[in-house]
Amino acid sequence: MSLESGPRGGPVLIVGSVALDTVRTPFGEVSEALGGSASYAATAASFFCPVRVVAVVGEDFPEENVARLAGREVDLGGLQRAPGRTFRWQGYYEYDLSQAHTVSTELNVFESFRPRLPEEYRSSPYVFLANIDPGLQLAVLDQLHRPRLVACDTMNFWIERAPEKVLEVLARVDIALMNDAEARQLCGEANLIAAARRILNCGPGVVLIKKGEHGALMMSHESCFAAASYPLEEVRDPTGAGDAFAGGLLGYLARTGEEGDEVLRRAAVCGAVMASYAVEDFSLGRLLELTPEEIAERYHEIVAMTRCGRL
């Protein structure tokens, strides 16, 4: 499949956050840069298929950021503008980039965000419920009309505060994404394979556990796939890696329209590709300048990294 023909198939609906991020890492910093789970996921998915976004921003949201997403031909018909300030996150990463340290979170307009799906969005065949309040994720599910495939993400914040709501969401989606620490936390289980099995037993047909530099583990009741991560010698900013992963995964599935283990494996590698590019620069810097050729090249490099013959 060549990506050079532009986005096809889908569309994929992405519901999540659009934020202004202030981030510092050992490699630099940015202030009030475009961020949020929906921004990363939508940009990543847009290389594969048409994308629709439902999110909220405040009156202060810079028009140039709208232009950035629109420039990727992301449909922003569901981007609500609410009175007040845009959601802001400030954080930093130490030398070991594996953990984000939050300095401040200003929910602002996000506090009263109620996702309303435009009528034409309700029959979107592919849906990604990015990391937001699981109560809102459920409200989105209630508005959907027979989607082909729904994936969700979550985070430690919701697992601690509303575990039963998280489980309610899991019971209603096809693919559950989360990172390894979150999977262990949700299940109270140190063994990641046992945790993945428990999550599967909550309802989703597929669980996809993101492990940062260690790649991703995708499990269904029948199959287990280990996607390698691209071996980057410099990670400038890990923010948004998981959302870019989800965007690549959903975007590829939506583009092909295929089902089953084989396409899920290829989609997971597309996720790993988009995550690896996302972390090469701050904000959406690298994703926005990416080419279809670069995506294909890295895809094949990652697949080649695990190639192995018979005993």
Next chain:
Amino acid sequence: MSLESGPRGGPVLIVGSVALDTVRTPFGEVSEALGGSASYAATAASFFCPVRVVAVVGEDFPEENVARLAGREVDLGGLQRAPGRTFRWQGYYEYDLSQAHTVSTELNVFESFRPRLPEEYRSSPYVFLANIDPGLQLAVLDQLHRPRLVACDTMNFWIERAPEKVLEVLARVDIALMNDAEARQLCGEANLIAAARRILNCGPGVVLIKKGEHGALMMSHESCFAAASYPLEEVRDPTGAGDAFAGGLLGYLARTGEEGDEVLRRAAVCGAVMASYAVEDFSLGRLLELTPEEIAERYHEIVAMTRCGRL
């Protein structure tokens, strides 16, 4: 290749420790059970090729443990018996099995161990220098006569106390094995890929970084291979996993006699197979009852876990 024809090729010489381990994990405990890097590595390698061991035990070392290793047809001509007590390690693992907590280490006869290679061992074509004092590893290297391939392992203890000696060993071996935390520590570098690159620049043609549940990363100047770990839902005792990995790796290389990236990849998966069996039970419990069919079966399961088609 079928392993059912028994060990072939090689032989591989293994220099390391033979110990009596007292270990507690959330899944049980053992007292003074057969352990030590050479025991694990030799047992794992013995399924692939003839094995020779150089190590030391005390007067109290139970004859049944000698019989266990000899039962795997491991050549114990280099197993020295010294006056005093055998090396003992006592430790435990918490619920999260990723880290060993040491309760006590009694070096005993190991304190004055000076590896002496029997004359016929000096021309061993394959050599594994398991985790011992790097000064002793250098002393072994000095006794070798034109080996085809030498691999070494080390640990945080030596990286802290004798980093320059560790680097001296690395400069003289073909394959450097260590775990991810040790690679980061040795290089003072949080990025594992950058750390692996630095280790390559110290001399070895291949660096193999063991990452436990996350598999292993093998890098040379030309290639990068990610071996998946077998998805075990229950790990009873992680002790010796790294040594079993090394044994499988070296054993496979010695059996085939081949060189290059392709055989190294297959050998790394053999390492992952042997590590996964090692952790299924305490001490050498599972490795000693393993069959060639089980090794082949898990090998193909691990390879299937990373199979992925074109974009």
